[in-house]
Amino acid sequence: GSFATLQFLTSNLHGPTLVDVVGGLGSLIALTAFLRFWQPAETWRFPDAGEEVAEDRGPALSRGQIAYAWFPWAVLSVMVFLWGLPSFKTFLNGGPPERPNALAGVSKLSFEVPYLHRLVYRAPPVGEAAPGADRATKPEAAVYDFNWLSATGTGIFLAAVISAFWLRIAPGEFVRQFGETLWKMRIALFTIACMLALAFTTKYSGSDATLGLAFTRTGWFYPFFAPLLGWLGVALTGSDTSSNALFGSLQRITAEQLKLNPVLIVGSNSTGGVMGKMIDAQSIVVAAVATEQNGQEGMILRFVFLHSVVLACLVGVVTLLQAYVVPWMIPV
Template structure:
């Protein structure tokens, strides 16, 4: 039996929207006003969404339950799998004592919390977003900042806000690839259009972050470093997105801004070192020194992590891993059981890509890192058990949030909300980013939001005479500022920042910044649509048929062999260095 989605169950779009918005408004109320714990708010919101889907939209109980189950399973894999492995890798570094050396290294560059935030939350987080995505950047950078001594709320909050700049090009450009596939617009013009919007935000974001942390006057004290960080990132993001495509902007911009800022800090230092109120003075002792080998060993988990996530993003390697390590099946009872408004049946497939998942890459990095940092595998197993216990409530929260998102999408509730925005006529370009923001808030993923709304963005723009690439790109750009308040992202950041049970505090910390940035992007898109049309790239639509070729697995196996040799050389070098007598640390005087 097939059930057809209903978009306007009351035959009054205004009334339908009021009811459809109830579960979303509940989350805002629960986290901002009621200050509920994340898992409680998510579970109740899921129940509310299910009741509205069944009672108002007429969704069969069986399909509603299956839809929630499908979402929860996706929440567990690959999302929770990735978060678990990311936090495990960090905990291994802490347990071994190597993170103390990393803290010393960061302090030797700068003890200033403002500059540390730019290096780790903004630049390193952007790099991780470009390679792994799906929550890993926030999980790793928030844990690192907390480990460095940051206030947990600020560490998690600024990592969520900093993650705004790179989300559009995350996971080797997957959000733009999906938008292209759904809308029919080639990847490059979408990448170019996004790359002519977000760099404006990227230039301002470092100053914005520092202002949040330390206030406007303290941000002004380090304006040279802020400019170096923001301009280098924005220029490289613009250049790579406009001339190289959507795959590498985050990797290039993230690494480039790290190099530029670190080089600049060799010749410039702030007059005063800023730290949080009531925080002890910087503990950096210039009389202490570590060898280069000790620094490399301490950073080895993150060096291996970087190599692994880059390798896992290379398509030939993905093809090999998926060929021998992926199980795909139709979700029982749900596949092709729902008919969309356009008359097409909705496929419900579950891909268990246990080898090519980013979480698996991080797991392998963790397993390699355990002996490199001086732990035994028994100790590593204990760390994993402690990490699993640490993340039990975030895992429940993420599973509930994804169940919530799937019910909203499958029942048609999301489409009801989208319908109102699509009927704003001449002003639609202004509201186009809101659609992307809404999609990412619900699903926690810019990729998912683009899959949901790119076709609607394309069709609506055509109907009002606006170039569709403007609104499709707006869906992506608006989505990035919804990421920081998505319940899924909040759960990940809370887990990494030791704020489990305090998700409401984190939500209240980020929500106003999300709205500020969303309005800013809305005005930019409105200007692109009607005032600065010359900024829109010239392009041709994709053909209706696209030739597909079987992947060349030989190339993938070759790359894996090179990866194995590279990791073996790195591991051997680090272990050989570790066997040498290394004083803990040398005292100069």
Template sequence: MWQQLYDPLGNTYLSALVAAIPILFFLLALTLFKLKGLIASLLTLAIAVICSLLLFGMPLGKILSAALLGIANGLWPIGYIVLMAVWLYKLAVKSGKFEIIRSSIATISEDQRVQVILIAFCFGGFLEGVAGFGVPIAICAALLVELGFKPLKAAMLCLLANAAAGAYGAIGIPVIVGAQQGSVPLEDMALMMIAIVQPATLLIPTLLILVLDGLRGVRETWPVLLLIGGLFSGLQTLTLYLLGPELVDIIAPLVSMGALALFMQFWRPRHIYRESDAPPRSSQRWSLKEVLAAWSPFYILTGLVLLWSLPAFKSLFASQGPLAASILRINAPLLHQQVEEIPPIAAAVHTLPATWNIALISAPGTAILLSVLLTTLLSSRLSWQSAGEQLRQTVKELWRPLIMICLIMGVAYIANFSGASSTIGLALAETGRAFPLLSPAIGWLGVFITGSVVNNNTLFAHLQSVTAVQIGTSQALLVAANTSGGVMAKLISPQSIAIAAAAVNQVGAESSIMRMVLQYSLALLAYVCIWTFILSLLV
């Protein structure tokens, strides 16, 4: 048995500063030293091991076990979900269905204000839900350019639109990881995400039109803005509240796209707005049957993930459920119930569980895998061999970011079990009730550096949760604030900017795109900070 130590140097601030060395190194490695993410993550893991061993006196065996447990949780369920989601997307492209989807969306309206709502906001939100990892920015920015948008503006609009969907990308993984790392019930975090993010989501379509065509554009397209803003945000809220985060970026965008396509059959803006006289290059028309067939992989995905989210389905895998045996539980050696958390972090001394749960059937990734198998079976242009080749390509493209996620998970688990996160939390708690004003900025910084809301929550969700306990506010609120603040940094993270520039063939213009988006990122961050602080006074 080993007991955590929260002030090894006899000074709260000095102990916290030393405890933060791995995180500070990781941030500097990616910015100042410009190391590759994989190298930076590996070195950070090594530094975390050394700090836990020398500063906190944690036995080496327990440190290595914590690191392995974090890496294992990075592989399953997180890596499993991401891999399956991107594989499904690639199969949609390979089968030719995705080209029909893109073309059918592009022909709904010639007005570029409507197109930016349909493509950057709705379609981009959908792609964030099924794939994430920069896929929506890359595809939607390129599509807007194809439809006659100026390249830099197309990139900026897609980055800005991502603020509405970034929290729930890749089947809700950012929120799920935040709840897990912050040790808060997913239902409680969902409520706080609704309170913080959804008011902003309601206004993102209006902001997009203001950027594109000013107040005149808002006056001429207000029916669309009212319809899509209310429908998209409302459906996100209902899905998050009733079903959880997995389908938030799937149901709302799908229904919103359908509603807008139907609405445009009966309504047209007073003037058709286009940035140039050049006609859109994508003008092919498809039949309703072809369009419906093209969307089939995502109908299947939605149905299966919805099934996986139902309480009746989840109850099958509860401790006494008929399928409980399908969840493999592996206790981390030298770690499970062998580390004691003590006051003031805990109300009383208690041991920490350390178990890797491998949900073979109930994991969301399995629902996506079934979607992949059914899509392959039902598509005449796909064979099992071509599906296997697409999986190989997906692994080839994603192995580096997936390993980076696993290594960062290892760092986070070491920090949590060694007490380093708690040490930093105790120091931050000295700011008292003013901390919620700063809480989202920590998440903003985390995503700006790592480019990932998942990595940000892996690093800081536990820290936010510990600090919340110390200052007497809601843990779920601060973990949600960490997530929400992080989403606002996705607009300007170097990774997002690089993807956007490459998508519109403007490599080298990254600084120009950054300047165009920065003010909106900071304004949205200010909103999250102020609103979080107000909520902290109410909950």
């Protein structure tokens, strides 16, 4: 309840950048406060786990030590919050066009993609065309924006540097750890880059429009299927980000053709994708390792599969209600 409430308030009052961070931190604080007033009568354990005597863990940590350990997370939250503010992001990008600052032309570099920029036209009904024309009036822009300073990753990197100073980590050790992290993430980074490349290829080839128009045949029932598409994307790719990149444009086109709220339909792609997280291969492997059930991935998949499908269908029902019964819940 605390996690969902804070997610709702953050997304509506601030934006999408800190939704999970605030929700996670808030729920941790709420759980800690709750356990000060209530303790479970019985401790649950796995059937094959016997009673273990608690080890002597030394003296309790002081509040100062706890605050010292939490400081990096506080810095991370502040940096992500700042980088998520539209006004701050505009400042980092060089300011508004009418009042540029010293960062203009330095912090954000734009490159037109050769052999693609303004060479692709949308055809009706996807693109807006003049009466009697067979294609949109304006061609599609293909511009790569290298906003190295305003990118959220820059704020996260600066938070890491500040945390390294706070924790008294030597510069050499920091560089070594950073290099090891990049090496460990090399497959994930390459995969995300490939998924984004596929998403752009889908957009500029017109595949998103073709599939989006095909899905309009589901008619008024499409809001139920929209989360299932996101669910399928995450189940296959293991990433909500990849699913959104692949199907986001498709969902928007279908929503516009059916006169539905694009915010609702595109958002349901992400919401449905969350329900696919429990059956994607990476999550199952992590769950098996974390619970010391190596080799039991198949059993875990069989156990959670029905739960995943039912929850995805429930999200579909909620989306259907938000589309036709309570549309006021979604901003226009």
